[in-house]
Structure formats: structure tokens, C-alpha cells
Amino acid sequence: MTYIAKPRVHHPSLPKNALGLTRRDYEGSMSTLCAGCGHDSVTAAIIEAFWRLEIPPHRVAKLSGIGCSAKTPTYFLGGAHGFNAVHGRMPAIASGAAAANRELTYIGVSGDGDSLSIGLGQLCHAIRRNVDMLYVLENNGVYGLTKGQFSASAEIGSKTKRGEANRQAPIDPVLLAISLGATFVARSFSGDKAQLVPLLEAGIAHKGFALIDVISPCVTFNDHEGSTRSYQATRERDVEIVSADFVPPAEEITSSYTMGDVAHVTMHDGSMLRFRRVADGYDPTDRDAAWAYIQARQAAGEVPTGLLFVDTSVPDMHDLLETVEAPLNVLPFEELCPGAAVLDSIQARWV
Amino acid sequence: MTRPTQDRTNRFAFKIATVNGTGSASANTLLRQAIFRMGIPVSGKNLFPSNIQGLPTWYEIRVNADGHVARTPRFDLMVAMNPASYARDIAEVVSGGWVLYDSTRPLDRSLLRDDVTFLGIPFAALCAEKFAGVRERILMKNIMYVGALTALLGVELDVVRALLSETYGRKQALLDSNYTAIDVGYEHARAHLACPLPIRLERMDALADHILVDGNTAAALGCLFAGATVAAWYPITPSTSMIEAFSSFAAKYRKDPASGKRRVAILQAEDELAAAGMVLGATWNGARAFTATSGPGISLMSEFIGLAYYAEIPGVFFDVQRVGPSTGMPTRTQQGDLLSIVYASHGDTKHIALVPADPHECFTHAVAAFDLAERFQTPVFVVSDLDIGMNDWVVPRLRWDDTYRPDRGKVLDAAALERVEKFSRYLDSDGDGIPYRTLPGQSAKGAFFTRGSGHDRFGRYTEDPPAYADVMERLARKIENAAAHVPASEHIPAAAPATVGLIAIGSSRRAVIEAQARLAELGIHADFLRPCGFPFAPDVAGFIAAHDITFVVDQNRDAQLHHLLIMEAGAPREKLHSITHFGGYPLPADAVVDGVLAAVQAAAPVEPRRRIVEVHS
Ligand SMILES: Cc1ncc(C[n+]2csc(CCOP(=O)(O)OP(=O)(O)O)c2C)c(N)n1
Ligand code: SF4
Numbered sequence: 001m002t003y004i005a006k007p008r009v010h011h012p013s014l015p016k017n018a019l020g021l022t023r024r025d026y027e028g029s030m031s032t033l034c035a036g037c038g039h040d041s042v043t044a045a046i047i048e049a050f051w052r053l054e055i056p057p058h059r060v061a062k063l064s065g066i067g068c069s070a071k072t073p074t075y076f077l078g079g080a081h082g083f084n085a086v087h088g089r090m091p092a093i094a095s096g097a098a099a100a101n102r103e104l105t106y107i108g109v110s111g112d113g114d115s116l117s118i119g120l121g122q123l124c125h126a127i128r129r130n131v132d133m134l135y136v137l138e139n140n141g142v143y144g145l146t147k148g149q150f151s152a153s154a155e156i157g158s159k160t161k162r163g164e165a166n167r168q169a170p171i172d173p174v175l176l177a178i179s180l181g182a183t184f185v186a187r188s189f190s191g192d193k194a195q196l197v198p199l200l201e202a203g204i205a206h207k208g209f210a211l212i213d214v215i216s217p218c219v220t221f222n223d224h225e226g227s228t229r230s231y232q233a234t235r236e237r238d239v240e241i242v243s244a245d246f247v248p249p250a251e252e253i254t255s256s257y258t259m260g261d262v263a264h265v266t267m268h269d270g271s272m273l274r275f276r277r278v279a280d281g282y283d284p285t286d287r288d289a290a291w292a293y294i295q296a297r298q299a300a301g302e303v304p305t306g307l308l309f310v311d312t313s314v315p316d317m318h319d320l321l322e323t324v325e326a327p328l329n330v331l332p333f334e335e336l337c338p339g340a341a342v343l344d345s346i347q348a349r350w351v
Numbered sequence: 352m353t354r355p356t357q358d359r360t361n362r363f364a365f366k367i368a369t370v371n372g373t374g375s376a377s378a379n380t381l382l383r384q385a386i387f388r389m390g391i392p393v394s395g396k397n398l399f400p401s402n403i404q405g406l407p408t409w410y411e412i413r414v415n416a417d418g419h420v421a422r423t424p425r426f427d428l429m430v431a432m433n434p435a436s437y438a439r440d441i442a443e444v445v446s447g448g449w450v451l452y453d454s455t456r457p458l459d460r461s462l463l464r465d466d467v468t469f470l471g472i473p474f475a476a477l478c479a480e481k482f483a484g485v486r487e488r489i490l491m492k493n494i495m496y497v498g499a500l501t502a503l504l505g506v507e508l509d510v511v512r513a514l515l516s517e518t519y520g521r522k523q524a525l526l527d528s529n530y531t532a533i534d535v536g537y538e539h540a541r542a543h544l545a546c547p548l549p550i551r552l553e554r555m556d557a558l559a560d561h562i563l564v565d566g567n568t569a570a571a572l573g574c575l576f577a578g579a580t581v582a583a584w585y586p587i588t589p590s591t592s593m594i595e596a597f598s599s600f601a602a603k604y605r606k607d608p609a610s611g612k613r614r615v616a617i618l619q620a621e622d623e624l625a626a627a628g629m630v631l632g633a634t635w636n637g638a639r640a641f642t643a644t645s646g647p648g649i650s651l652m653s654e655f656i657g658l659a660y661y662a663e664i665p666g667v668f669f670d671v672q673r674v675g676p677s678t679g680m681p682t683r684t685q686q687g688d689l690l691s692i693v694y695a696s697h698g699d700t701k702h703i704a705l706v707p708a709d710p711h712e713c714f715t716h717a718v719a720a721f722d723l724a725e726r727f728q729t730p731v732f733v734v735s736d737l738d739i740g741m742n743d744w745v746v747p748r749l750r751w752d753d754t755y756r757p758d759r760g761k762v763l764d765a766a767a768l769e770r771v772e773k774f775s776r777y778l779d780s781d782g783d784g785i786p787y788r789t790l791p792g793q794s795a796k797g798a799f800f801t802r803g804s805g806h807d808r809f810g811r812y813t814e815d816p817p818a819y820a821d822v823m824e825r826l827a828r829k830i831e832n833a834a835a836h837v838p839a840s841e842h843i844p845a846a847a848p849a850t851v852g853l854i855a856i857g858s859s860r861r862a863v864i865e866a867q868a869r870l871a872e873l874g875i876h877a878d879f880l881r882p883c884g885f886p887f888a889p890d891v892a893g894f895i896a897a898h899d900i901t902f903v904v905d906q907n908r909d910a911q912l913h914h915l916l917i918m919e920a921g922a923p924r925e926k927l928h929s930i931t932h933f934g935g936y937p938l939p940a941d942a943v944v945d946g947v948l949a950a951v952q953a954a955a956p957v958e959p960r961r962r963i964v965e966v967h968s
Contacts, residue, residue: 056795057795057798058791058792058793058794058795058797058798059792061636061791061792063632073800074800074812078795078798079795079798080791080795080798081789081790081791081792081797081798081799081800081801082798082799082800082801082802083632083635083800083801083802084800084801084802084803084804085628085658085803086628086654086655086658086803089624089625089628089654089655091625091628092583092620092624092625092626092627092628092629092631092632092655093628093629093631093632093635094632095583095618095620095625095628095629095632096581096583096618096628096629096630096631096632096633096634096635096636096640097632097633097635097636097791098632099581099616099618099629099632099633099638100580100581100616100632100633100634100636100637100638100640101636101637101638101791101792103792104636104791104792121621121622121625122621122624122625122628124621125620125621125625129618318616321613321616321617321618322611322612322613323612323613323614323615323616324607324610324612324613324614325610325612328580328581328614328615328616328633328638329580329633329636329637329638329790330637331580331614333578333756333757335607335614336578336580336605336614337575337576337577337578337755338575338576338604339751339753340750340751340752340753342604343572343576343749343750343751346572346600347562347564347748347749350562350563350564351388351561351562351563
């Protein structure tokens with residue numbers, strides 16, 4: 001792999017957001033993934049979401065572990081600091097970074113190997129801490145970067161390129177997250193930008209840990225017949241349960257009542273999540289019902305997508321830690337060091 | 352051995368054998384604190400089992416007017432309160448010593464020794480007489496032996512009573528029970544035993560401006576004063592109490608007066624891997640962050656440590672060493688992590704490590720560690736151990752200079768970035784091996800990708816051999832340069848010109864100083880050098896060069912310091928002689944004296960000037 005800088009030529013006709021930035025300003029360097037890799041489509045959706053949200057790139061921290069998926073932060077938001085952690089341990093870096101500066105926007109990109117095998121513990125605990133971040137799990141059912149071994153999300157019966165079938169039960173990140181008390185859980189498909197972009201926007205706006213499981217086919221190792229994570233298989237089984245629409249604060253809708261089959265959730269920053277129930281009676285704010293519904297649909301062979309669960313009432317990591325409003329990394333030393341007189345008074349107990 | 356003839360005032364050691372979980376810890380603390388208040392150099396070593404309740408536990412107290420209070424394995428008095436360990440406890444007393452025991456039930460005849468004096472006090476019976484509840488009887492039995500020892504050893508009763516009233520304050524009932532227990536033990540001893548014993552205490556004035564504190568508390572205080580705002584950890588003996596201390600200091604001194612909220616984030620991670628990652632995430636983002644762990648945690652953190660070294664992310668790692676390998680002996684002490692720390696993680700790595708000798712240095716080294724980590728943009732280790740971390744030590748009072756400001760290292764903020772044409776993360780523009788870093792959130796111009804994969808001096812991904820080697824060579828230089836910045840070595844010269852050297856680190860200090868004095872009495876003069884950090888300061892190689900033979904004292908089996916000196920200080924192997932002690936108890940001076948004598952006699956079988964007649968503590 002080499003580093004390829006993208007020429008940053010600005011076409012005058014490119015649309016600009018309120019910051020005067022075009023989509024190109026939200027791009028990174030050129031992707032070095034395989035042509036057709038689902039991860040590149042996710043990258044494009046992330047670029048779109050940040051551009052639409054009008055977040056200055058340098059106010060974003062983008063983090064990842066190791067894997068093909070983990071390479072992708074290089075390909076978006078060139079103006080943001082990035083951090084390639086070690087395999088499966090991005091949530092720890094994100095937790096520490098978020099602890100130090102609560103004002104940045106954090107996006108983590110991971111793979112199903114990164115998140116569900118080596119990093120499963122870290123994912124679970126980041127959910128428990130409710131770290132304020134968007135966590136994008138680019139799920140292709142295999143370890144791409146190490147050339148196609150099954151990952152823990154591979155379904156029973158799914159076949160490798162060489163034809164061996166997986167016999168172990170998968171770990172489903174969506175059901176896992178919902179049962180762990182995650183506060184924002186969605187699923188989408190890399191090939192469905194129209195669905196993915198508003199979900200990403202909503203996940204970024206969510207105060208707390210937002211998990212989006214994105215089925216993102218690996219064209220090189222898991223896009224063949226017999227794979228359950230191929231483009232073909234996903235398109236056939238993808239069933240949208242809830243269609244979400246993200247409404248930024250500027251276009252705030254005052255009513256939060258259900259209008260017809262459209263419900264509204266107000267996010268912490270005042271933005272609005274407008275979701276339309278596609279499935280009868282589905283309520284993404286009812287944890288038990290959501291879990292049961294998704295479980296039943298998956299047993300029937302469907303891949304339910306959309307905004308699957310949301311709860312904006314849960315305190316995030318900083319609320320739980322009761323930290324001050326100002327980012328810890330800018331507190332003046334005078335506010336941190338108690339000084340010589342206090343040191344003497346503490347030692348009065350030790351004589 | 353015969354009964355000692357010399358004056359034993361303020362020169363003896365005793366040991367208290369009790370049962371874990373019965374509340375003896377506070378009784379022992381009280382006793383040691385009272386001796387400290389009498390101005391007598393004292394140490395207390397808690398030898399506790401890895402168990403919550405029911406197993407034998409010991410507390411050793413040594414007093415020594417000359418300040419030689421390293422652990423000694425010879426006890427003049429055993430306070431035998433645990434029948435389960437009677438046999439081994441009684442066997443440990445030196446000939447001519449004493450055993451204080453609970454005579455409510457007679458001692459088994461097989462336990463008796465005719466070369467020690469048995470002092471019986473019916474503690475259980477007296478407690479049953481004075482106290483009603485079962486729990487109170489158990490607790491007060493401990494306080495009662497403190498009362499008896501107060502009489503037997505000549506502790507000032509007023510000092511003990513004052514300490515109790517400071518501890519229990521307005522809890523009058525509790526205070527009264529404690530007073531009663533002390534008095535009963537004291538009076539009974541006075542009435543029935545020859546008080547005080549020849550091993551006795553007498554007020555001194557040796558400890559003006561000293562404090563009694565454990566290393567973990569002092570290290571936590573160092574982190575507080577250094578301005579650490581993020582702590583990430585996973586519980587492990589013997590480091591847990593450091594985070595507990597940090598939390599309680601932070602609860603008090605890091606509260607925003609207006610909002611009541613905290614100027615600190617203390618993250619109890621799911622494991623040490625996560626704790627290390629959290630530290631790096633926080634420091635990458637510009638906070639001062641640390642973790643505290645022990646050997647098993649360091650093993651788990653290794654992958655992140657390598658990332659931090661290579662991607663040049665600061666971080667402070669406290670390793671309160673315990674006995675390894677593996678789970679080892681979790682409540683025993685060792686210096687067994689030295690090599691695994693300085694070379695932690697795969698590939699070519701080398702880390703800055705500071706090795707405090709006592710709680711005072713835990714405080715100062717903690718502060719230094721944050722400065723070094725940010726100055727050199729790398730993980731810095733503070734290598735303490737269980738003996739320092741969990742035992743209370745008498746050390747000089749901690750000082751703070753209010754003009755101190757943290758060294759945040761070479762960080763370019765948004766304004767500084769405006770002035771540079773192009774920012775390149777790993778460029779050695781100053782020729783000191785240290786590049787400039789930027790913090791997230793400041794400006795797009797400073798954005799870069801932090802990665803543990805191959806990168807060139809501009810921070811770009813690379814698989815190109817020269818570009819990779821270029822960065823690796825600079826990293827080596829950077830860490831080498833840190834040798835001049837680690838805390839200065841301590842030199843304790845011999846009283847007379849010496850051709851023999853002694854090198855030891857950390858908690859070995861007191862035992863080596865004592866050994867140095869005892870060797871001098873035998874006509875062997877040795878200079879003592881204690882390196883305080885790694886990479887070794889230049890004086891370390893100089894010291895070895897200046898002596899014919901240097902004894903290197905290690906509290907581990909494999910002579911890790913010895914090997915490190917050969918590898919990293921260029922020490923000629925033939926000029927070093929290794930002395931190791933690694934069973935889990937703190938180093939005694941005997942181990943050093945014996946090691947030196949054995950080598951000296953093997954080399955030149957001449958009689959040392961004087962034989963060791965009596966080596967009582
Ligand atoms: C500690 C460690 N073990 C193993 C590896 C090798 N490794 C690199 S990426 C990877 C799997 C990545 O799979 P996934 O997270 O699903 O991402 P994808 O490549 O499919 O996007 C593995 C096992 C590693 N980098 N580190
Ligand atoms: S191997 Fe698979 S996951 Fe990796 S870049 Fe190629 S298509 Fe994408």
C-alpha cells in the first residue's frame with residue numbers, strides 16, 4: 001500500500017455547506033482498498049454525513065483498530081486527526097480521548113473481526129460506558145486483511161471462497177448491543193446510501209454510544225455464491241424496518257408528537273430524528289420489543305435494517321463520571337494542582 | 352548465638368503473627384505510628400497472604416537508632432497470636448529472644464524452646480472478661496497486645512492514647528473500648544512481667560520533618576500535583592491502593608467549587624489492555640494520563656506500549672511490582688519486571704523507566720514521569736514495588752514548589768501551526784530526536800494519522816526500508832538522549848577510598864546502605880551507586896569503570912539489573928558480580944553482606960578484619 005494524496009482542486013460549481021466547504025473538503029487520501037469493496041461506499045456516506053452536518057473536519061477525531069475497515073479513516077476527513085490503534089482496541093483509545101476532550105466529535109470505524117472477536121470485550125464496555133461516539137462496524141463476515149478467514153459474524157452455513165461452511169453460531173452486534181443497554185443501534189447496508197447517510201448523521205448527533213452495523217461486502221473474499229454477506233445475499237434479505245430521517249437543529253420541528261406513522265425523537269443537540277415505521281407496530285424506543293422483533297425476523301432469514309433502537313435519556317460517560325463541562329485537556333494547571341499549602345495540610349495526617 | 356550483650360535500646364526487631372481479617376492491621380499500625388512519634392527510625396512490613404480472611408499474616412517492625420530499618424529476618428521478639436503458625440513463628444525468634452503469647456490456653460510442650468523467654472498473657476480470657484460481643488473481643492485482643500507491648504517495649508503510653516483519640520475522635524464508645532484494651536494489656540504486663548525488656552524504646556529526635564506514608568499514596572499525590580486528569584486502571588494487587596488514593600484525593604482537590612463536578616476522569620477499565628489504550632487516547636488528546644498496575648497488567652499492556660513508543664504518544668505507567676512469573680505471589684515483593692519493562696513490546700523498543708527507592712521518590716518521580724513522557728513523547732514507567740507501595744515508610748516530608756509548571760513538550764497549537772509552512776509529525780527539525788506534535792481539534796493544518804504501522808518522517812505510511820529505518824534510528828537517539836534527563840543517580844561513597852562498588856535500585860536502597868556500613872566494619876569499603884532511571888545516566892558506566900569489582904544487587908532470580916548494566920551501560924561482564932534475592936520478602940542487608948563476603952573470600956581467602964560476632968538488627 002502506498003500513500004496517495006488526492007489532488008484538492010475545487011470546482012467552483014461544487015455545492016458548499018454553511019461553513020463554505022464542499023464535499024471534497026471532507027475527503028481524505030485515495031482509497032487503496034479493492035475496487036468494489038463495500039467499505040469504500042461507507043466512506044462515501046461518512047463524507048456525505050459530515051458535510052451535511054457542517055462539522056468542521058478538524059473538530060472530529062477519527063479512530064480505528066486494524067483491518068481493511070480500519071484503514072478507511074485515512075480516506076475521509078483529511079483535516080481531522082486520525083488514530084489507527086491496535087487490533088480490536090479502538091474503543092479504549094476512543095474512551096480515553098473522549099475523556100480528555102468532550103467537545104470533539106468521535107467516529108470509530110471497525111470491522112467484524114476487530115469488533116466481535118479480538119475486540120468484543122472493548123466494544124461491550126464502550127457500550128456500557130456510553131462513550132459519546134459514533135461506532136461504525138463495517139461487517140463483511142470475514143477477516144479481509146488477513147485474507148478471508150471467517151469472522152465471528154459469519155452465519156452458520158455461510159461458505160468461504162474455498163467452499164468450507166461455517167458451523168459456529170454468529171455473534172450479532174445489533175442484538176448484542178441492544179441487550180447490553182446500548183443507547184443507539186442501527187443497521188444498514190453499504191449499498192444503500194439513502195438509508196445510511198441519515199443514520200450516520202443521527203448517530204453523530206446522538207449523545208452517547210451510537211452503533212451502526214453496516215453490512216459491507218468484501219468483494220475479494222466474501223462476495224461469492226454461498227456467502228451470506230455478499231451484495232447479492234444482502235440485497236435479497238435486507239428488510240427495512242424503520243426508515244430514519246435526520247433533521248438538523250436549524251430545521252427544527254416543534255411538534256414531537258407522532259404524526260401518522262412518523263415519530264420524532266429529539267436529540268441532545270436539538271436536532272430531530274424522524275423515523276417512519278415501515279414494519280407494523282415497530283417501536284425503536286422499546287428495548288424488549290425491538291430485541292424480540294429483530295430476533296424473530298432474523299430467524300426468518302431477513303436482515304432488518306434502519307434505526308433499530310434509540311434512547312436519548314441515558315447519561316453518557318461524562319455524565320456518569322460527573323466531569324466538569326470544560327474539556328479536561330484545557331483546564332489550567334492552577335485548577336489542577338492543589339499547591340504547597342495543601343501538600344502540607346495533607347501531610348499533617350502523616351506525622 | 353548468645354544473648355546479646357550490647358545495648359539494645361532502639362535497636363531490635365519484632366514480629367506480630369495474627370490471622371488475616373481479624374483487625375490486627377490497625378493495631379499494628381497504631382504501634383508503629385507510636386514508635387514513629389517517639390522520633391525513632393522505624394519500619395513496618397506487612398507480610399500478608401493473598402487471602403481475605405483466615406490465613407496467617409505477619410507484621411514486622413524494626414527500630415534502629417542508626418536508621419538501618421531494612422527488613423531483617425532475625426526477630427528478637429515474636430508476638431505469637433495465631434496458634435496455626437505457632438511452630439514456625441516460635442522457631443523464628445533469635446536465641447535469647449522472647450515470645451509473647453496468649454496464655455489463656457497452655458502452649459503445647461513441643462513448642463517450647465529453652466533459649467527463649469516465653470511471656471504469657473491470657474489475652475482471650477481478659478477480653479472475655481472486659482468485652483461483651485464476639486467481634487469486639489476479637490478486635491480488642493489486638494489492641495490489648497499493643498497495650499502489653501507498650502509496657503514491655505517502653506512505648507510512651509500517652510502517645511498511644513493520643514493516637515487513639517485522633518483516630519476515633521468523637522466515636523466515644525469505640526475510643527473507650529480501645530482505651531480499656533490498652534490499659535488492661537499494659538497493666539497486666541506491668542504486674543506480671545519484667546517490664547521493660549532489654550529490647551526497649553527511648554525517645555529520640557531523629558525524625559524531625561519526616562512523615563510516615565506508603566508509596567502508592569505518595570505516587571497518587573504526585574499524579575494529582577502533576578496535573579493528571581485521566582486515570583485508567585484495572586484492579587490488581589499491589590497497585591490498587593494507588594488508584595484508590597488518587598480517587599480520594601481527586602474527590603477533594605479536583606472538585607469544581609461552582610458546579611461540584613470533577614476535574615478528573617477516573618476510568619475503571621475492563622482490563623489492562625483497555626486501561627493502557629485509555630491512557631494513550633487521553634494523552635494523544637492532550638491530557639496528562641496514567642495507569643497503575645503490576646506485572647500481569649504490564650504483560651497485557653505490551654502491545655499498546657509498543658504502539659505508544661512507535662507512534663510517540665506520551666503516557667505514564669506505574670508498575671508496582673509483585674512476585675512473578677504469572678500470578679506468582681501477588682502479595683509478595685520483587686524487582687522482577689525490570690527487563691520486561693525497559694524492552695516492553697515486540698520489535699525494537701526501549702523505554703524510559705524511573706525507579707523510586709521509597710515513597711518520597713514515588714512522589715517526585717511521579718511528577719518527573721509526566722514531564723518526561725510529554726517531553727520525549729513516549730511511555731514512561733515508574734517502577735515501584737509492593738514493599739514501597741503498600742508499606743508505610745518513614746521518609747522526609749514532601750515538598751512542593753509552587754512555581755513548578757508542567758513541561759508539556761513540543762506541541763504546536765493552532766497559532767504556532769499558522770506560522771509553519773507544512774506540518775510533518777515525525778520530522779526531527781531541532782536535531783534532538785524529538786519531533787513536534789499537534790493535538791486534535793486545533794486546526795486542520797496539524798491533522799495527521801497516528802499509526803503503529805510503518806511510517807516515514809512525515810508521518811506517511813511506508814514500507815520503504817530506508818524511510819522506516821530513518822524513523823527507528825531517530826527513536827533510538829531520542830530515548831538515548833533521555834539518559835541525561837532521568838532523575839540523577841544517588842552516590843553514597845564509602846568512608847574510606849574504595850575499590851569495591853555496590854549498585855542497586857529502588858527498594859533495595861536501605862538494605863544496601865546497611866550492608867555498606869556492616870561491610871565497612873569488616874574492613875571492606877564499598878561505594879554505593881543507585882541509578883534512579885533508565886536509560887542509565889552516564890555516571891553509571893563511570894562508576895563501574897572506577898571500581899575493580901562492582902556488586903550488583905537484584906531482587907529477582909535472573910539478575911536483571913546486572914544484565915541490563917552489561918547491555919545498556921557497556922559494563923564489562925568480568926567487573927560485575929551479581930547478588931540476587933528473590934523469595935518475595937524485602938531484601939535484608941544480610942543477603943548483600945553475605946554475597947560480598949562470599950565473593951571476597953573466594954577471590955582472596957583472607958580473613959576479614961573482624962568476624963561478625965553478633966549481627967542482630
Ligand atoms: C494482535 C493482532 N492479531 C492479529 C492481527 C492480524 N489481523 C489484522 S486485520 C485482522 C482481521 C481484520 O478483520 P475485520 O476486522 O473483519 O476487518 P476487515 O479487514 O474484514 O475489514 C487480523 C486478524 C493483528 N493485526 N493484530
Ligand atoms: S479484502 Fe475485502 S474487505 Fe479488504 S479491501 Fe478487499 S474487498 Fe475490502
